[in-house]
Amino acid sequence: MRSGGDNRGRLLLISLIVTSLFLITLDLRGVQVITGLRNGSQSALSPVQSVAATVFRPVGNFFSDVTHLGRTRGEINKLKAANEKLRQALINRKNADAELTQLKSVLDLAGTAKYKVVSAKVISLGSTSSFTQTITIDAGTNDGVRQNMTVITGLGLVGVVKISYPSSALVQLTTDPAFRVGARVAGSQQIGILSGQGTRKAVLQLLDNQTTLKVGDVILARGSQNNRPFVPGVPIGEVTTVDNAAGAVTQTADVKLYVNFAALSVVSVVIGAPKADPRDALVPKAPVPTPVPTVTVYAQPSESPTP
Amino acid sequence: MFARRFLISFPIFSFVYIMQESVVSQFKIFGGGFSLFLIFALLWSALGNPEMGALTGFGAGLMMDLSQTASGPMGQWTLIMILAGFTISYLGYGDDNFRGNPISLVFTVAAGVAITRLIYLILGLFLGSEMGSAWSVIASLFSSAFWSVAVVPLLMPIVTRLHEALFDVKSRI
Known part of the structure; x- marks a missing residue:
């Protein structure tokens, strides 16, 4: 090991x-050149990312499937068991027609809320080194996507557009530790703040200490002024555990997010929202199985019995 | 001399950077995966002298700061990579036992990746970034070290040959 550096080396290091401290200072003071540099590099990279997404995404999905094989199998078994229970219950029910009517009334999320959306493909899954949870989509300012717009899938809230470039946009996911969204409990209308935790589980903190949460409560986005960054009524997740610690000022709860962030491929950016708040209209309905018709056969004696 | 070496390294680093941003980022690997660019930069620094290591860290850090997914201010990665590049090259400079032993290089780079990310996180906290749950941070750091141990042996022959070809220094292992 070397005993020490020479003066030239020290001078270079200092x-x-x-220089790096100077750059940090400039950026923290909001000098536009720095922002321009990042925007320029992203504009140059986004076409390459689009091509790479087309070529390598199937390979990436394969690896993702392989790593989640055990979990997928467990989930299939659980679903099979649940399906059997549902099938049994369904056979015993006499009002299957009414349930069928309900099944037909399930509508698409965006269609129900009358959101104006732009669909986009996920072209990059974000950084692996900066502790951030982001994705890059292939729609940008050219498609009407602007900063602070809500990003959704059919299951619910994905995140918010953090930066918008001409042909791509960076989306901060709901799982990002820096992510915060005003939330509302469906039904009881209690409000709180939901924050990302770096995993698929988020934490909800209620604002009012007089209200209570319970497991299974559905959490929706409360909405922002002029619908930016969040449109109201988008499903976020479901309460899994409630923290009733004595001495806590307000109640907190763990929320399992509806969206599977590991399998995001197409998302929609809400570029226009209706004036009316959809309230609880987007709360996911409980799954209803397809009824299985039963056939009853009556045995009839034949007219000419055989000897 | 430094400027010439710095400039001839630039196209190689640009290529690895594009690979990281466009190809590696497509894979959702267990534990958050790995940063090819960070591993490459530390490995490259480990093969040079401390001054070259610091300069390599500076260039690599600037590129990492330009990434749209960098959460901190411009210069945060630059600062950390200068120190990381200098330190990792200082550790092995003039020590043939270190340079000549691929296993020590693999584990030094893997530890370097985890420590560099940890310092980035700590500095980020000072600058106002969010950390997330402690469990996700610990899991992320361990998995990045694990993936680095897996990736460095694959990268090492290429990096050492490139380094040797460009700088005419016998650093091949």
Whole structure:
């Protein structure tokens, strides 16, 4: 190991450190050149990312499927068991027609809320080194996507557009530790703040200490002024555990997010929302199985019995 | 001399950067995966002298700061990579036992990746970034070290040959 650096090396090291500190200062003071540099690099990279997404995404999905094989199998078994229970219950029910009518009334999420959306493909899954949870989509300012717009899938809230470039946009996911959204409990209308935790589980903190949460409560986005960054009524997740710690000022709860962030491929950016708040209209309906018709056969004696 | 070496390294780093941003980012790997660019930069620094390591860290850090997914201010990665590049090259400079042993290089780079990310996180906290749950941070750091141990042996022959070809220094292992 070397005993020490020479003066030239020290001078170089100090110069480089000072330069980096200078850059940090400039950026924190909001100098536009720095922002322009990042925008420029992203504009140059997004076509390459689009091509790479087309070529390598199937390979990436394969690896993702392989790593989730055990979990998928467990989920299939659980679903099979649930399906059997549902099938049994369904056979015993006499009002299957009424349930069929309900099944037909299930509408698409965006269609129900009358959101004006732009669909986009996910072209990059974000950084692996910066502790952030982001995705890049292939729609940008050219498609009407602007900063602070809500991003959804059919299951619910994905995140919010953090930066918009001409042909791509960076979306901060709901799982990002820096993500915060005003939330509302469907039904009881209690309000709180939901924050990302870096995993598929988020934490909800209620604002009112007089109200209570219970497991299974559905959490929706409360909406922002002029619908930016969040449109109201988008499903976020479901309460899984409630923290009733004595001495806590307000109640907190763990919320399992509806969206599977590991399998995002197409998302929609809400570029226009209706004036009316959809309230609880987007709360996901409980799954209803398809009824299985039963056939009853009556045995009839034949007219000419055989000897 | 430094400027010439710095400039001839630039196209290689640009290529690895594009690979990281467009190809590696397509894979959702267990534990958050790995940063090819970070591993490459630390491995490249480990093969040079401390001054070259610091300069390599500076260039690599600037590129990492330009990434749209960098959560901190411009210069945060630059600062950390200068120190990481300098330190990792300082550790092995003039020590043939270190340079000549691929296993020590693999584990040094893997530890370097985890420590660099940890310092980035700590500095980010000072600058106002969010950390997330402690469990996700610990899992992410361990998995990045694990993936680095897996990736460095694959990258090492290429990096050492490139380094040797460009700088005419016998650093091949």
